[in-house]
Amino acid sequence: MTDTITPDWIAADWGTSNLRVWAMSNAGDVLAEASSDQGMGKLSRDGFEPALLDLVGGWINGPITVIACGMVGARQGWTEAKYDRVPCPAATTGFTKVTTENADLSVHIIPGIAQDAPADVMRGEETQIAGFLSRNPNWDGVICLPGSHTKWVHISADEVVSFQTFMSGELFAAISGHTVLKHSVDSTGWDAAMYEAAINETMSRPERLAAHLFSLRAEGLLHDMSNEAARSRLSGLLIGAELAAARPYWLGQQIAVIGAGDIASLYVKALELQGAPATQVQGDSVTLAGLTAAYRRLKG
Amino acid sequence: MTDTITPDWIAADWGTSNLRVWAMSNAGDVLAEASSDQGMGKLSRDGFEPALLDLVGGWINGPITVIACGMVGARQGWTEAKYDRVPCPAATTGFTKVTTENADLSVHIIPGIAQDAPADVMRGEETQIAGFLSRNPNWDGVICLPGSHTKWVHISADEVVSFQTFMSGELFAAISGHTVLKHSVDSTGWDAAMYEAAINETMSRPERLAAHLFSLRAEGLLHDMSNEAARSRLSGLLIGAELAAARPYWLGQQIAVIGAGDIASLYVKALELQGAPATQVQGDSVTLAGLTAAYRRLKG
Structure with a gap:
């Protein structure tokens, strides 16, 4: 039984x-x-x-x-x-x-x-935000929820004041899967130094972004850049472009990054490179906390 | 017979x-x-x-x-x-x-x-360049060859001095076909005003590019932005980002845009908005001129 x-x-x-x-x-x-x-x-x-x-x-x-x-x-x-x-x-x-x-x-x-x-x-993200706030009452700052469509959310007085969505995750997938760069970034490895250099490069010269993409292919053809390095650099270029555009969100704010391990770590690292320390929070547990808070309000 | x-x-x-x-x-x-x-x-x-x-x-x-x-x-x-x-x-x-x-x-x-x-x-583009130069001897300036992989080429004293490739065309295809924006940009229409506004917006604030992509979807959901308008704006955002990154190429130079009608016209228009007039040249005819020039050198 x-x-x-x-x-x-x-x-x-x-x-x-x-x-x-x-x-x-x-x-x-x-x-x-x-x-x-x-x-x-x-x-x-x-x-x-x-x-x-x-x-x-x-x-x-x-x-x-x-x-x-x-x-x-x-x-x-x-x-x-x-x-x-x-x-x-x-x-x-x-x-x-x-x-x-x-x-x-x-x-x-x-x-x-x-x-x-x-x-x-x-x-969906509103529920994670509610879960996070139910555990952290009176928390003011910015929540970053990385994913295919990353959200940056400004929280004040327990309310969502404003937010902005970035497609960096989906862009990474579309570029890796459906452009000539698929030959260059096909790898499961990771080169942290390449990622970090690309973040810093894009943050300091965001207007140069478009010039760097085809170079990933050419560096492989001419100088044997590894796919691992190219993949890490592409990730850094795209997350760097996101951070450049999201600067009004994170600059000078308390930051929480809510999400699954690997992708959330990339954002925490990128923010750290800009002198913006962020707290990492597991996504699963705050989703359930948010659904629970919503249930209590319904029954309340 | x-x-x-x-x-x-x-x-x-x-x-x-x-x-x-x-x-x-x-x-x-x-x-x-x-x-x-x-x-x-x-x-x-x-x-x-x-x-x-x-x-x-x-x-x-x-x-x-x-x-x-x-x-x-x-x-x-x-x-x-x-x-x-x-x-x-x-x-x-x-x-x-x-x-x-x-x-x-x-x-x-x-x-x-x-x-x-x-x-x-x-x-391939080197042959178009050779064809263009065979018809325009002693031409100094910058040649733009739009396409899936657009090339910007600095010409001086009948030589290619430097060049840079941009993937804007292929990015447009990958974003239109393989991200959530496919629902928002599926159109064959064209909204010239949206294109031009997006060019100017990206040129003046290139660091904001990543913030504008998902907005195309949200503007459709919330404010009924048409697919035609979203498609034109996406094109303007990407070509604007390219022009921002390619500025060292075209600023203050004599410019020739070599390519098929529609796409070449978009580049000419975008450059005109920056106060950079460009001459448009048909791609097919210069390719054949370049192949002919190469044949003569081989036989020569």
């Missing part, structure tokens, strides 16, 4: 690529967790409920609340969820309730955050 | 995507021309000779010289051709002779040009 899991509620982090769920007690304990690759990007509208039930079906034993965040609430998602407008707290109670076939399911999607000028949007 | 074409020699412009050939008289007249999609990128090493014979087989009636330029001479091409090193004339007689099965064929590949610092290479 297997143990029966009877959670009080279910937390769901539902992004473009993956779905991750936790069976939760009211006390905030994790009773079980599961994940799949059924992200928003792979699902048509009527595929979301089956994808959710695949993971949580065994935890349902009567009516239950599901709190979800992320791209599940995008226009191409399960149901388009609202946006809060800055300035606003992160992950407010402006939930969007989803219509489900299964009458036991009560699914609430956390609102994203939008900014009119400059135009910007986030879905 | 079809007319028999009996050229004195054959010119071949053999790039990554296409092969184009001309049946030529010694006097420089074009007797016939043909083209195919059998570019270097599609061919394995033993596919080049058949691809050439598919187009020129009917023109061969005894020993004949073929002068070829472009990526046919790349490391992944038919035979790796030499590079001349700057400073040097364009399209010198440092031809690389190709070994052929057909004993009548005498194929010579024009050398590319390489630069050690900053590392850079060209293959």
